[in-house]
Amino acid sequence: MGIKIAIVEDNITFLKQIEKLIKKDDKFTLIGTATTGEEAVKLIERGGPELVLLDLSLPDIQGTEVIRRIREKKIKCNFLILTVFEEENSVLSAVRVGAAGYLLKGTPYRKIKEALLEIHAGGSVIQPNLARTLLNIFMEQERLKTEVKPLSKREKEILNYIAKGLSNKEVAEVLGLSSTTVRTHLEHIYEKLNVTNRVEAVTEGIRQGLIDV
Structure with a gap:
């Protein structure tokens, strides 16, 4: 039996594509899919996946909130975010609440598979062309924090x-x-x-x- 994995994605076309590839791969066992955040939380609670491929922009609650709820419930699983360039701030929030890595949508399946295996082995994954943007956002936020003056x-x-x-x-x-x-x-x-x-x-x-x- 392969590594248990769940997919959370509201774009049905993309979901079917990645679902088909995961099912054909003997490294993984697909335990289910979800198209909303609420469905995702229930799926993870019920199915106990070791890895979750997670979209951040869901129709009800954000992917970041899914991670936060699962962490609060002390459920052990790792999250790999599939994102787009416009979601840099959301990715940063997801990493802060416990995502183990992120890749851009459109990344070849070979790279997604490598990332999932790396995360399952205890590592983390960062998309190079997103990393600098996220670092700049993080540094700017930290700069603003350090510039806060004490109140009288x-x-x-x-x-x-x-x-x-x-x-x-x-x-x-x-x-x-x-x-x-x-x-x-x-x-x-x-x-x-x-x-x-x-x-x-x-x-x-x-x-x-x-x-x-």
Whole structure:
């Protein structure tokens, strides 16, 4: 019996092509296919594949969410992402949550097979012509993180009140400030947290542990 594999792909034509090749290959045993993320989670839970060929752009939930759910359930399997150039950010997210590698759609089956065997052996696979783009995205995101400036005591106070749902006017009344001053502090908060609105500011504040929840 070959390595147990599942295929998750919503493009039926591509799915049938790769399914046919996998079925003909005695290195693998196809345990099933899925065309949506929800189907994929159920298939992986039920079938216990060792490897999953996963499309990121699914009609219900993203492939990244599929990986996250499977990791949360402590199910052991490895994911190889099949992607297109337009999905660099999604690929980066998938790698961060546990994908073992990624290839561009259109990669010859021989290369896909090599990648699957490499991942099954404990390795990882990176498509060279995507790697530099992803590295640049990662470095830019890390640069933005390192450039985040610490909030002042007053700015933290205001951010916490905003998180509780208070308006600028209400925050001003509580702190004995003018609405204009509160608005100015908010602009500084947005700049320091690298966000553009109150919702993003609160979300980032929670992530950084700046807000009492």
